[in-house]
Amino acid sequence: xxxxxxxxxxxxxxxxIRKSVRDALADIKDVDLQVxxxxxxxxxxxxxxxxxxxxxxxxxxNADTDRAAVQELRQKAGKRGTLLAxxxxxxxxxxxxxxxxxxxxxxxxxxxxxxxxxRQLLALSGHRTQLPALLSDVGAPxxxxxxxxxxxxxxxxxSTLAINLADALQGRKxxxxxxxxxxxxxxxxxxxxxxxxxxxxxxxxxxxxxASEGTVPDATFLAxxxxxxxxxxxxxxxxxxxxxxxxxxxxxxxxxxxNLQRGYDYVVVxxxxxxxxxxxxxxxxxxxxxxxxxxxxxxIRQAHRLIQFxxxxxxxxxxxxxxxxxxxxxxxxxxxxxxQKVLExxxxxxxxxxxRPARLALDRGELLSEAARGSALSKAVRRLAATMLNxxxxxxxxxxxxQGKG
Numbered sequence: 591x592x593x594x595x596x597x598x599x600x601x602x603x604x605x606x607i608r609k610s611v612r613d614a615l616a617d618i619k620d621v622d623l624q625v626x627x628x629x630x631x632x633x634x635x636x637x638x639x640x641x642x643x644x645x646x647x648x649x650x651x652n653a654d655t656d657r658a659a660v661q662e663l664r665q666k667a668g669k670r671g672t673l674l675a676x677x678x679x680x681x682x683x684x685x686x687x688x689x690x691x692x693x694x695x696x697x698x699x700x701x702x703x704x705x706x707x708x709r710q711l712l713a714l715s716g717h718r719t720q721l722p723a724l725l726s727d728v729g730a731p732x733x734x735x736x737x738x739x740x741x742x743x744x745x746x747x748x749s750t751l752a753i754n755l756a757d758a759l760q761g762r763k764x765x766x767x768x769x770x771x772x773x774x775x776x777x778x779x780x781x782x783x784x785x786x787x788x789x790x791x792x793x794x795x796x797x798x799x800x801a802s803e804g805t806v807p808d809a810t811f812l813a814x815x816x817x818x819x820x821x822x823x824x825x826x827x828x829x830x831x832x833x834x835x836x837x838x839x840x841x842x843x844x845x846x847x848x849n850l851q852r853g854y855d856y857v858v859v860x861x862x863x864x865x866x867x868x869x870x871x872x873x874x875x876x877x878x879x880x881x882x883x884x885x886x887x888x889x890i891r892q893a894h895r896l897i898q899f900x901x902x903x904x905x906x907x908x909x910x911x912x913x914x915x916x917x918x919x920x921x922x923x924x925x926x927x928x929x930q931k932v933l934e935x936x937x938x939x940x941x942x943x944x945x946r947p948a949r950l951a952l953d954r955g956e957l958l959s960e961a962a963r964g965s966a967l968s969k970a971v972r973r974l975a976a977t978m979l980n981x982x983x984x985x986x987x988x989x990x991x992x993q994g995k996g
Contacts, residue, residue, distance in 0.1 A: 595622055600624070601628055601649040630660070631658075640671075641663065645715040657689060677700060736872065744782075747882060751971065754968070759856045772854045774826070776826045776859045786830075797826070802837065805842070835866050848871075878909070884913060891932075894933055912940075
């Protein structure tokens with residue numbers, strides 16, 4: 591039986607961090623917070639016992655001195671326990687990745703909002719939330735896979751792919767039965783988003799409120815703002831009012847995506863055409879990024895620039911190329927080979943030039959699976975989704991096998 595109370599140990603000499611953690615947990619009755627003065631390095635002799643006795647150990651990160659302490663702790667404690675490090679923001683991406691490889695489970699910049707810190711503390715400690723809509727059947731938070739869809743240019747069909755990929759990822763076999771996977775669709779094209787009209791939904795003012803009021807969305811805010819499509823998709827549409835792209839901030843989008851990850855198996859994000867800083871958290875949390883292009887020289891050049899931009903945010907980002915409006919050739923022509931060389935990745939997925947069903951679905955405000963299920967384009971999207979679902983299942987099986995061996 592799961593314990594009713596979760597235990598968190600905070601190791602810090604910084605009064606600001608102590609206050610922030612206390613404030614973040616102020617309204618949580620079933621979490622026991624204990625505080626110890628010092629640093630991870632200074633308590634390293636007792637760190638293994640702390641990991642064993644507490645659900646979560648939180649500490650202020652000193653990248654120079656704590657690297658060895660983390661390595662030693664993980665050597666002695668193994669996979670037991672969860673470590674959350676609070677960094678002052680000076681840590682580089684490469685340093686953060688190395689520390690996570692050494693055994694830190696999560697690194698947050700400090701200062702951080704109480705809401706975001708609250709979510710991370712509860713999630714990492716295994717706290718059982720009281721919001722059933724964002725839980726799996728057994729009460730454990732889901733770790734949904736984030737799939738951003740990025741256009742290399744306007745009119746390339748990225749929104750069409752995002753919408754219908756989200757539908758296909760539900761894995762529905764019959765319209766009479768609930769889909770096996772929960773999928774959220776988010777239109778982050780704040781100024782030119784078309785998801786609402788494509789699905790015959792009313793535009794939501796959620797993102798506009800976030801931008802104008804500085805709201806950091808929590809689970810309740812999301813539950814009140816999302817729309818459910820008849821297909822089973824939960825959708826966040828772009829607003830119908832103009833909002834400056836720069837009005838959104840990274841913590842807002844990070845909170846949005848992290849909350850959705852806990853409630854859905856897949857979170858498909860239709861990215862804006864313009865490069866903005868706040869897409870960083872989407873990229874950081876992405877399982878893979880689908881980049882939609884054609885094989886013209888200008889598009890391949892733009893795709894190369896976009897790959898550089900996104901991989902600066904996250905070095906290990908998996909970017910998969912989706913060629914739209916072209917059928918995959920039996921023999922790779924020279925310009926395709928050159929494109930793959932420039933992009934340093936294969937042109938993996940192909941969507942045929944099939945404009946009539948796409949136009950029919952758009953005019954009716956329907957999914958391809960409803961308006962033209964037998965079309966070549968609809969079948970191609972379902973094949974892409976099936977590939978993704980199969981690879982996800984294989985990854986999960988591999989992870990379980992590795993855990994069993996450990």
